[in-house]
Amino acid sequence: MARPQPTEGRQMTSLLELRGVTKKFGPNTVLDDVDITVAPNEVVGLIGENGAGKSTLLKILAGVHRPDGGEMMLGGTPVSFSSPADAAGHGIGVVHQEQSLLPNLTVGQNLMLGHEGDCVRAGFLQRRRMRARAKDMLSVVESTVDPRTRTENLSFAQRQMVEVARAVGGPQVEHAPLLILDEPTSVLEPEDVEVLHRRVTALKERGSVIFVSHRLDEVLRFSDRVYVLRDGKVVGERISSAATESELYELMIGKGAAEEIYSSERKRAVTQSDIPVLSVRGVSCAGKATDVSFDIQAGEILSVVGVVDSGREEVARAIFGAIPISSGTVKIDGSTASPGSPADAVRSGVAYVPSDRRVEGMIAGATVAENIAAVHPVKAAGGRVSSRAHLENTARTWIDNLNIRPPDPHADIARLSGGNQQKAVVAKWILGDGLRLLILDHPTRGLDIGAKEDLYALFRDLSDQGVAILVLADTLDEAIGLGHRVLVMRDGEITGVFDSPNGNPPSKLQLLEKMM
Known part of the structure:
Protein backbone atom coordinates (compact mmCIF):
# COMPACT_ATOMS: atom_id res chain seq x y z
CA MET A 1 0.00 0.00 0.00
CA ALA A 2 1.36 3.41 -0.93
CA ARG A 3 2.11 5.69 1.97
CA PRO A 4 -0.18 8.73 2.38
CA GLN A 5 1.49 11.75 0.85
CA PRO A 6 2.22 14.78 3.01
CA THR A 7 -0.30 17.55 2.83
CA GLU A 8 0.30 19.68 -0.25
CA GLY A 9 2.45 22.71 0.31
CA ARG A 10 3.59 21.77 3.80
CA GLN A 11 7.24 22.59 4.49
CA THR A 22 7.52 -1.61 12.22
CA LYS A 23 6.67 -3.67 15.29
CA LYS A 24 5.71 -7.33 15.56
CA PHE A 25 4.50 -9.46 18.45
CA GLY A 26 5.04 -13.05 17.41
CA PRO A 27 3.42 -13.55 14.00
CA ASN A 28 1.27 -10.42 14.35
CA THR A 29 2.43 -7.20 12.72
CA VAL A 30 1.11 -4.42 14.97
CA LEU A 31 2.83 -1.50 13.23
CA ASP A 32 3.52 -1.73 9.51
CA ASP A 33 5.91 0.77 7.85
CA VAL A 34 4.63 3.81 9.79
CA ASP A 35 5.73 7.32 8.77
CA ILE A 36 4.80 10.21 11.07
CA THR A 37 6.23 13.73 11.41
CA VAL A 38 5.76 16.26 14.21
CA ALA A 39 6.99 19.82 13.66
CA PRO A 40 8.18 22.15 16.41
CA ASN A 41 5.36 23.99 18.16
CA GLU A 42 2.71 21.75 16.61
CA VAL A 43 -0.13 19.66 18.02
CA VAL A 44 -0.57 16.43 16.05
CA GLY A 45 -3.66 14.29 16.55
CA LEU A 46 -3.43 10.50 16.42
CA ILE A 47 -6.61 8.47 15.96
CA GLY A 48 -7.66 4.94 15.11
CA GLU A 49 -9.83 2.11 16.33
CA ASN A 50 -8.81 0.07 19.34
CA GLY A 51 -6.22 -2.35 18.01
CA ALA A 52 -5.12 0.00 15.22
CA GLY A 53 -1.63 0.29 16.74
CA LYS A 54 -1.86 3.58 18.63
CA SER A 55 -0.87 2.16 22.02
CA THR A 56 2.10 0.29 20.57
CA LEU A 57 3.28 3.44 18.78
CA LEU A 58 3.04 5.46 21.99
CA LYS A 59 4.96 2.78 23.89
CA ILE A 60 7.76 2.95 21.33
CA LEU A 61 7.93 6.72 21.74
CA ALA A 62 7.87 6.31 25.53
CA GLY A 63 10.68 3.74 25.56
CA VAL A 64 8.53 0.77 26.65
CA HIS A 65 8.97 -1.11 23.34
CA ARG A 66 11.67 -1.03 20.72
CA PRO A 67 10.69 -1.10 17.06
CA ASP A 68 11.66 -4.10 14.96
CA GLY A 69 12.37 -1.94 11.93
CA GLY A 70 12.49 1.62 10.73
CA GLU A 71 14.10 4.75 12.10
CA MET A 72 13.16 7.38 14.68
CA MET A 73 14.61 10.91 14.56
CA LEU A 74 14.29 13.39 17.42
CA GLY A 75 15.57 16.92 17.00
CA GLY A 76 17.31 15.79 13.82
CA THR A 77 19.24 12.99 15.57
CA PRO A 78 18.55 9.24 15.30
CA VAL A 79 17.34 7.82 18.61
CA SER A 80 16.45 4.43 20.05
CA PHE A 81 15.16 4.35 23.62
CA SER A 82 16.10 1.54 25.99
CA SER A 83 13.62 2.47 28.73
CA PRO A 84 10.98 5.03 29.72
CA ALA A 85 13.67 6.87 31.69
CA ASP A 86 15.77 7.04 28.53
CA ALA A 87 12.85 8.53 26.57
CA ALA A 88 12.17 11.04 29.36
CA GLY A 89 15.85 11.98 29.33
CA HIS A 90 15.42 12.88 25.66
CA GLY A 91 12.58 15.28 26.44
CA ILE A 92 9.58 13.04 25.79
CA GLY A 93 6.88 13.29 28.45
CA VAL A 94 3.82 11.05 28.54
CA VAL A 95 0.49 11.60 30.32
CA HIS A 96 -1.25 8.23 30.28
CA GLN A 97 -4.98 7.57 30.27
CA GLU A 98 -4.52 5.75 33.58
CA GLN A 99 -2.94 8.33 35.83
CA SER A 100 0.34 7.35 37.47
CA LEU A 101 0.58 9.71 40.46
CA LEU A 102 0.95 8.15 43.90
CA PRO A 103 -2.12 9.21 45.91
CA ASN A 104 -0.47 9.02 49.34
CA LEU A 105 2.27 11.52 48.37
CA THR A 106 1.99 15.28 48.08
CA VAL A 107 1.91 17.02 44.72
CA GLY A 108 5.48 18.22 45.25
CA GLN A 109 6.72 14.74 46.13
CA ASN A 110 5.09 13.31 43.00
CA LEU A 111 6.65 15.99 40.81
CA MET A 112 10.13 15.46 42.27
CA LEU A 113 9.99 11.66 42.55
CA GLY A 114 13.11 10.29 40.89
CA HIS A 115 14.36 13.80 40.07
CA GLU A 116 15.18 15.14 43.52
CA GLY A 117 18.62 16.38 42.44
CA ASP A 118 19.73 19.38 44.50
CA CYS A 119 16.62 19.03 46.69
CA VAL A 120 18.60 16.45 48.68
CA ARG A 121 21.49 17.42 50.94
CA ALA A 122 23.42 15.05 53.18
CA GLY A 123 20.73 12.46 52.60
CA PHE A 124 17.88 14.74 53.70
CA LEU A 125 15.14 16.17 51.51
CA GLN A 126 15.08 19.97 51.42
CA ARG A 127 11.31 20.44 51.51
CA ARG A 128 11.30 24.18 50.98
CA ARG A 129 13.46 23.89 47.87
CA MET A 130 11.34 20.98 46.64
CA ARG A 131 8.14 23.01 47.01
CA ALA A 132 9.70 25.97 45.18
CA ARG A 133 10.73 23.77 42.26
CA ALA A 134 7.33 22.09 42.21
CA LYS A 135 5.61 25.46 42.19
CA ASP A 136 7.72 26.53 39.20
CA GLU A 142 -0.90 27.57 34.98
CA SER A 143 -1.89 25.28 37.84
CA THR A 144 -2.46 26.91 41.23
CA VAL A 145 -2.44 23.63 43.17
CA ASP A 146 -0.48 23.83 46.44
CA PRO A 147 2.55 21.47 46.19
CA ARG A 148 1.91 20.45 49.82
CA VAL A 164 1.29 17.41 32.51
CA LEU A 181 -1.41 13.10 25.85
CA ASP A 182 -3.17 9.71 25.80
CA GLU A 183 -6.98 10.09 25.99
CA PRO A 184 -6.68 13.23 28.16
CA GLU A 189 -16.29 17.50 32.30
CA PRO A 190 -16.86 20.14 29.57
CA GLU A 191 -15.43 22.98 31.66
CA ASP A 192 -12.27 20.96 32.35
CA VAL A 193 -11.89 20.20 28.65
CA GLU A 194 -11.91 23.95 28.01
CA VAL A 195 -9.13 24.42 30.57
CA LEU A 196 -7.08 21.64 28.99
CA HIS A 197 -7.53 23.18 25.55
CA ARG A 198 -6.14 26.49 26.79
CA ARG A 199 -3.20 24.72 28.44
CA VAL A 200 -2.34 22.73 25.31
CA THR A 201 -2.50 25.87 23.18
CA ALA A 202 -0.11 27.60 25.58
CA LEU A 203 2.24 24.60 25.66
CA VAL A 219 -9.04 15.97 18.01
CA LEU A 220 -9.97 18.41 15.26
CA ARG A 221 -10.20 21.27 17.74
CA PHE A 222 -6.96 20.59 19.62
CA SER A 223 -4.73 19.53 16.72
CA ASP A 224 -3.08 21.22 13.77
CA ARG A 225 -2.83 17.96 11.81
CA VAL A 226 -4.26 14.47 12.29
CA TYR A 227 -2.82 11.06 11.44
CA VAL A 228 -5.18 8.08 11.11
CA LEU A 229 -4.04 4.53 11.90
CA ARG A 230 -5.87 1.41 10.75
CA ASP A 231 -4.56 -2.15 11.07
CA GLY A 232 -1.13 -0.86 12.03
CA GLU A 237 -3.06 12.55 7.14
CA ARG A 238 -5.27 15.63 7.27
CA ILE A 239 -5.02 19.30 8.18
CA SER A 240 -7.50 19.66 11.04
CA ALA A 257 -20.14 7.19 8.33
CA ALA A 258 -23.65 7.24 6.90
CA GLU A 259 -24.69 4.66 9.49
CA GLU A 260 -24.78 6.91 12.53
CA ILE A 261 -23.68 4.92 15.57
CA TYR A 262 -26.07 6.81 17.80
CA SER A 263 -29.00 6.10 15.49
CA SER A 264 -32.20 5.32 17.38
CA GLU A 265 -33.81 3.40 14.51
CA ARG A 266 -33.55 0.13 16.42
CA LYS A 267 -35.47 1.41 19.42
CA ARG A 268 -38.65 -0.55 19.91
CA ALA A 269 -41.63 0.63 21.88
CA VAL A 270 -41.50 -0.50 25.51
CA THR A 271 -44.55 -2.19 26.96
CA GLN A 272 -45.59 -0.59 30.22
CA SER A 273 -46.21 -3.04 33.04
CA ASP A 274 -47.63 -2.65 36.52
CA ILE A 275 -44.54 -4.46 37.78
CA PRO A 276 -41.35 -2.97 36.30
CA VAL A 277 -38.08 -4.88 36.36
CA LEU A 278 -36.52 -2.20 38.56
CA SER A 279 -38.38 0.07 40.93
CA VAL A 280 -36.39 2.60 42.97
CA ARG A 281 -38.32 4.54 45.62
CA GLY A 282 -36.98 7.31 47.82
CA VAL A 283 -33.40 6.08 47.75
CA SER A 284 -30.74 8.11 49.51
CA CYS A 285 -27.13 7.02 49.81
CA ALA A 286 -23.57 8.06 50.55
CA GLY A 287 -24.57 11.67 51.15
CA LYS A 288 -24.61 12.00 47.36
CA ILE A 296 -37.24 0.69 34.38
CA GLN A 297 -39.52 -1.60 32.37
CA ALA A 298 -38.55 -4.90 30.77
CA GLY A 299 -36.67 -4.17 27.55
CA GLU A 300 -36.23 -0.50 28.38
CA ILE A 301 -32.92 1.37 28.27
CA LEU A 302 -32.84 4.28 30.73
CA SER A 303 -29.94 6.71 30.24
CA VAL A 304 -28.84 8.76 33.23
CA VAL A 305 -26.83 11.96 32.74
CA GLY A 306 -25.32 14.49 35.11
CA VAL A 307 -22.10 16.32 35.88
CA VAL A 308 -19.54 15.22 38.48
CA ASP A 309 -21.12 14.81 41.95
CA SER A 310 -24.62 14.64 40.46
CA GLY A 311 -25.15 11.40 42.39
CA ARG A 312 -25.82 9.14 39.44
CA GLU A 313 -22.78 6.91 40.03
CA GLU A 314 -23.71 6.44 43.69
CA VAL A 315 -27.29 5.45 42.85
CA ALA A 316 -26.08 2.87 40.32
CA ARG A 317 -23.59 1.39 42.76
CA ALA A 318 -26.18 1.33 45.55
CA ILE A 319 -28.63 -0.63 43.38
CA PHE A 320 -25.86 -3.18 42.86
CA GLY A 321 -25.01 -3.34 46.55
CA ALA A 322 -21.55 -1.83 46.20
CA ILE A 323 -22.42 0.97 48.64
CA PRO A 324 -25.15 0.99 51.31
CA ILE A 325 -28.57 2.61 50.94
CA SER A 326 -29.37 4.87 53.89
CA SER A 327 -33.09 5.03 53.11
CA GLY A 328 -35.60 3.99 50.46
CA THR A 329 -36.32 0.71 48.67
CA VAL A 330 -35.16 -1.15 45.59
CA LYS A 331 -37.41 -3.77 44.00
CA ILE A 332 -36.54 -6.28 41.28
CA ASP A 333 -39.61 -7.68 39.49
CA GLY A 334 -41.80 -6.46 42.33
CA SER A 335 -39.83 -8.13 45.12
CA THR A 336 -37.98 -5.96 47.58
CA ALA A 337 -34.27 -6.47 47.11
CA SER A 338 -31.76 -5.96 49.87
CA PRO A 339 -28.51 -5.94 47.95
CA GLY A 340 -26.12 -6.00 50.87
CA SER A 341 -23.35 -6.98 48.49
CA PRO A 342 -22.74 -7.40 44.77
CA ALA A 343 -23.09 -11.18 45.27
CA ASP A 344 -26.64 -10.64 46.55
CA ALA A 345 -27.39 -8.44 43.55
CA VAL A 346 -26.09 -11.06 41.11
CA ARG A 347 -28.37 -13.67 42.70
CA SER A 348 -31.27 -11.27 42.07
CA GLY A 349 -30.43 -11.09 38.36
CA VAL A 350 -28.55 -7.78 38.47
CA ALA A 351 -25.25 -7.24 36.60
CA TYR A 352 -22.93 -4.25 36.81
CA VAL A 353 -20.24 -3.20 34.32
CA PRO A 354 -17.98 -0.70 36.17
CA SER A 355 -16.50 2.45 34.68
CA ASP A 356 -12.89 1.49 35.43
CA ARG A 357 -12.54 -1.81 33.62
CA ARG A 358 -8.86 -2.21 34.47
CA VAL A 359 -9.29 -1.79 38.24
CA GLU A 360 -12.78 -3.19 38.90
CA GLY A 361 -13.82 -4.94 35.71
CA MET A 362 -11.15 -7.46 34.84
CA ILE A 363 -8.41 -9.68 36.23
CA ALA A 364 -5.17 -8.47 34.68
CA GLY A 365 -2.78 -11.34 34.02
CA ALA A 366 -5.63 -13.82 33.55
CA THR A 367 -6.74 -15.03 30.14
CA VAL A 368 -9.75 -13.84 28.19
CA ALA A 369 -11.50 -17.16 28.91
CA GLU A 370 -10.78 -16.91 32.65
CA ASN A 371 -12.15 -13.37 32.75
CA ILE A 372 -15.31 -14.30 30.86
CA ALA A 373 -15.91 -17.13 33.35
CA ALA A 374 -15.16 -15.04 36.46
CA VAL A 375 -18.75 -14.23 37.53
CA HIS A 376 -20.51 -17.46 36.43
CA PRO A 377 -17.77 -20.14 36.45
CA VAL A 378 -20.12 -23.13 36.65
CA LYS A 379 -22.23 -21.85 33.76
CA ALA A 380 -19.09 -21.15 31.70
CA ALA A 381 -17.83 -24.68 32.33
CA GLY A 382 -21.12 -26.30 31.35
CA GLY A 383 -22.08 -27.20 34.90
CA ARG A 384 -18.72 -28.82 35.59
CA VAL A 385 -16.38 -26.49 37.48
CA SER A 386 -13.26 -28.27 36.22
CA SER A 387 -14.25 -28.56 32.55
CA ARG A 388 -11.68 -26.29 30.96
CA ALA A 389 -12.55 -27.54 27.49
CA HIS A 390 -16.15 -26.36 27.90
CA LEU A 391 -14.93 -23.09 29.41
CA GLU A 392 -12.76 -22.52 26.35
CA ASN A 393 -15.66 -23.28 24.00
CA THR A 394 -17.86 -20.85 25.93
CA ALA A 395 -15.21 -18.18 25.64
CA ARG A 396 -14.84 -18.79 21.90
CA THR A 397 -18.59 -18.36 21.45
CA TRP A 398 -18.50 -14.93 23.11
CA ILE A 399 -15.30 -13.99 21.32
CA ASP A 400 -17.06 -14.66 18.02
CA ASN A 401 -20.33 -13.01 19.06
CA LEU A 402 -18.63 -9.83 20.23
CA ASN A 403 -15.82 -9.77 17.66
CA ILE A 404 -13.10 -9.78 20.34
CA ARG A 405 -9.62 -9.42 18.85
CA PRO A 406 -7.35 -11.27 18.86
CA VAL A 425 -15.92 -7.57 30.73
CA VAL A 426 -19.48 -7.26 29.41
CA ALA A 427 -19.53 -10.92 28.34
CA LYS A 428 -18.77 -12.20 31.84
CA TRP A 429 -21.82 -10.40 33.23
CA ILE A 430 -24.36 -11.46 30.61
CA LEU A 431 -23.16 -15.07 30.49
CA GLY A 432 -25.37 -16.30 33.33
CA ASP A 433 -29.04 -17.25 33.26
CA GLY A 434 -31.73 -15.00 34.70
CA LEU A 435 -30.28 -11.62 33.80
CA ARG A 436 -32.98 -9.04 34.54
CA LEU A 437 -31.15 -5.73 35.02
CA LEU A 438 -27.87 -4.64 33.44
CA ILE A 439 -26.20 -1.55 34.94
CA LEU A 440 -23.64 0.05 32.62
CA ASP A 441 -21.34 2.65 34.18
CA HIS A 442 -19.78 4.58 31.29
CA PRO A 443 -19.53 1.41 29.17
CA THR A 444 -17.94 3.07 26.12
CA ARG A 445 -15.54 5.48 27.84
CA GLY A 446 -12.32 5.67 25.85
CA LEU A 447 -13.51 3.26 23.15
CA ASP A 448 -13.27 3.77 19.41
CA ILE A 449 -16.12 4.00 16.96
CA GLY A 450 -15.99 0.33 15.96
CA ALA A 451 -16.03 -0.99 19.53
CA LYS A 452 -18.93 1.32 20.35
CA GLU A 453 -20.93 0.01 17.40
CA ASP A 454 -20.40 -3.58 18.54
CA LEU A 455 -21.43 -2.82 22.14
CA TYR A 456 -24.47 -0.75 21.14
CA ALA A 457 -25.68 -3.63 18.98
CA LEU A 458 -25.27 -5.99 21.96
CA PHE A 459 -27.13 -3.68 24.34
CA ARG A 460 -30.00 -3.32 21.89
CA ASP A 461 -30.16 -7.09 21.42
CA LEU A 462 -30.40 -7.53 25.20
CA SER A 463 -33.11 -4.87 25.30
CA ASP A 464 -35.05 -6.75 22.61
CA GLN A 465 -34.79 -9.87 24.81
CA GLY A 466 -36.46 -8.07 27.70
CA VAL A 467 -33.44 -7.11 29.79
CA ALA A 468 -33.81 -3.76 31.57
CA ILE A 469 -30.74 -1.56 31.16
CA LEU A 470 -29.56 1.38 33.26
CA VAL A 471 -26.74 3.22 31.48
CA LEU A 472 -24.65 6.07 32.83
CA ALA A 473 -23.92 7.55 29.43
CA ASP A 474 -20.51 8.91 28.50
CA THR A 475 -21.90 11.66 26.25
CA LEU A 476 -25.24 13.32 25.69
CA ASP A 477 -25.34 11.92 22.15
CA GLU A 478 -24.98 8.44 23.58
CA ALA A 479 -27.66 9.05 26.21
CA ILE A 480 -30.15 10.33 23.66
CA GLY A 481 -29.43 7.75 20.96
CA LEU A 482 -29.30 4.68 23.19
CA GLY A 483 -31.97 5.40 25.77
CA HIS A 484 -35.73 5.05 25.50
CA ARG A 485 -35.78 7.70 28.22
CA ARG A 490 -28.06 17.32 39.65
CA ASP A 491 -26.75 17.63 43.21
CA GLY A 492 -28.09 14.21 44.14
CA GLU A 493 -31.63 14.78 42.91
CA ILE A 494 -33.59 14.03 39.74
CA THR A 495 -34.18 17.28 37.87
CA GLY A 496 -35.80 15.96 34.71
CA VAL A 497 -36.95 12.90 32.78
CA PHE A 498 -37.29 13.01 28.99
CA ASP A 499 -38.80 10.51 26.59
CA SER A 500 -36.38 9.82 23.70
CA PRO A 501 -38.50 8.19 20.99
CA ASN A 502 -37.57 7.63 17.36
CA GLY A 503 -37.71 10.88 15.41
CA ASN A 504 -38.38 13.17 18.37
CA PRO A 505 -35.58 12.91 20.95
CA PRO A 506 -34.78 15.66 23.45
CA SER A 507 -32.11 18.16 22.47
CA LYS A 508 -28.78 18.37 24.20
CA LEU A 509 -29.68 21.90 25.29
CA GLN A 510 -32.78 20.59 27.09
CA LEU A 511 -30.63 18.13 29.01
CA LEU A 512 -27.92 20.68 29.80
CA GLU A 513 -30.47 23.09 31.24
CA LYS A 514 -31.41 20.43 33.80
CA MET A 515 -27.82 19.37 34.45
CA MET A 516 -26.23 22.72 35.23
Missing part, protein backbone atom coordinates in the same frame (compact mmCIF):
# COMPACT_ATOMS: atom_id res chain seq x y z
CA MET A 12 8.50 21.97 8.02
CA THR A 13 11.52 21.18 10.11
CA SER A 14 10.82 18.08 12.14
CA LEU A 15 11.02 17.74 15.88
CA LEU A 16 10.04 14.06 15.61
CA GLU A 17 10.14 11.90 12.51
CA LEU A 18 9.27 8.21 12.23
CA ARG A 19 10.38 6.48 9.03
CA GLY A 20 9.06 3.04 8.20
CA VAL A 21 8.62 2.03 11.84
CA MET A 137 6.77 23.34 37.34
CA LEU A 138 3.08 23.87 38.07
CA SER A 139 3.25 27.47 36.88
CA VAL A 140 4.21 26.25 33.41
CA VAL A 141 0.75 24.70 33.06
CA THR A 149 -1.55 19.01 48.98
CA ARG A 150 -1.90 15.24 49.12
CA THR A 151 -2.56 14.03 45.61
CA GLU A 152 -5.54 11.89 46.66
CA ASN A 153 -7.40 15.09 47.61
CA LEU A 154 -7.24 16.54 44.09
CA SER A 155 -9.93 16.28 41.45
CA PHE A 156 -9.21 14.21 38.34
CA ALA A 157 -8.66 17.38 36.29
CA GLN A 158 -6.22 18.78 38.87
CA ARG A 159 -4.27 15.50 38.95
CA GLN A 160 -4.11 15.55 35.19
CA MET A 161 -2.48 19.00 35.17
CA VAL A 162 0.04 17.76 37.73
CA GLU A 163 0.82 14.89 35.34
CA ALA A 165 3.54 19.57 34.71
CA ARG A 166 5.70 16.55 35.50
CA ALA A 167 5.86 15.55 31.84
CA VAL A 168 6.91 18.98 30.52
CA GLY A 169 9.17 19.75 33.49
CA GLY A 170 11.62 16.93 32.84
CA PRO A 171 15.32 17.19 32.00
CA GLN A 172 16.45 20.10 29.82
CA VAL A 173 17.35 18.98 26.30
CA GLU A 174 18.77 20.75 23.26
CA HIS A 175 15.57 20.47 21.29
CA ALA A 176 12.02 21.40 22.29
CA PRO A 177 10.16 18.87 24.49
CA LEU A 178 7.51 16.53 23.12
CA LEU A 179 4.39 15.90 25.24
CA ILE A 180 2.17 12.88 24.55
CA THR A 185 -10.39 14.17 27.97
CA SER A 186 -11.97 10.75 28.51
CA VAL A 187 -13.27 11.52 32.02
CA LEU A 188 -13.23 15.32 32.01
CA LYS A 204 2.75 24.89 21.90
CA GLU A 205 5.00 27.87 22.61
CA ARG A 206 7.38 25.57 24.51
CA GLY A 207 7.27 22.39 22.46
CA SER A 208 5.07 19.97 20.54
CA VAL A 209 2.18 17.71 21.50
CA ILE A 210 0.83 14.38 20.26
CA PHE A 211 -2.87 14.28 21.16
CA VAL A 212 -4.54 10.85 21.19
CA SER A 213 -8.31 10.64 21.58
CA HIS A 214 -11.41 8.82 20.38
CA ARG A 215 -13.41 12.06 20.49
CA LEU A 216 -12.97 13.28 16.96
CA ASP A 217 -14.49 16.70 17.53
CA GLU A 218 -11.84 17.37 20.19
CA LYS A 233 -0.76 1.43 9.02
CA VAL A 234 -1.08 5.17 8.48
CA VAL A 235 -4.06 5.45 6.15
CA GLY A 236 -4.51 9.18 6.19
CA SER A 241 -9.03 22.91 9.86
CA ALA A 242 -9.98 21.31 6.53
CA ALA A 243 -11.09 17.89 7.80
CA THR A 244 -14.49 16.67 9.04
CA GLU A 245 -15.48 14.06 11.60
CA SER A 246 -17.22 12.00 8.89
CA GLU A 247 -14.05 11.95 6.81
CA LEU A 248 -12.01 10.74 9.80
CA TYR A 249 -14.63 8.09 10.65
CA GLU A 250 -14.39 6.73 7.13
CA LEU A 251 -10.60 6.56 7.30
CA MET A 252 -10.67 4.89 10.72
CA ILE A 253 -13.11 2.11 10.00
CA GLY A 254 -12.77 1.76 6.24
CA LYS A 255 -16.37 2.57 5.46
CA GLY A 256 -18.66 5.57 5.26
CA ALA A 289 -28.19 11.09 46.42
CA THR A 290 -31.44 12.15 48.06
CA ASP A 291 -34.96 10.74 47.61
CA VAL A 292 -34.34 9.25 44.16
CA SER A 293 -37.27 7.40 42.54
CA PHE A 294 -37.64 5.86 39.08
CA ASP A 295 -38.70 2.66 37.27
CA PRO A 407 -9.77 -14.25 18.82
CA ASP A 408 -7.70 -16.21 21.32
CA PRO A 409 -9.29 -17.38 24.59
CA HIS A 410 -5.80 -17.96 26.03
CA ALA A 411 -4.62 -14.38 25.42
CA ASP A 412 -3.74 -12.29 28.49
CA ILE A 413 -6.62 -9.80 28.73
CA ALA A 414 -4.18 -7.07 29.77
CA ARG A 415 -2.60 -7.26 26.30
CA LEU A 416 -5.89 -6.52 24.52
CA SER A 417 -6.97 -3.06 23.42
CA GLY A 418 -9.43 -1.19 25.63
CA GLY A 419 -12.41 -1.95 23.42
CA ASN A 420 -11.70 -5.67 23.35
CA GLN A 421 -11.15 -5.72 27.12
CA GLN A 422 -14.52 -4.06 27.61
CA LYS A 423 -16.26 -6.62 25.41
CA ALA A 424 -14.85 -9.42 27.58
CA VAL A 486 -33.16 10.08 29.62
CA LEU A 487 -33.09 10.88 33.34
CA VAL A 488 -31.14 13.94 34.49
CA MET A 489 -29.57 14.30 37.94
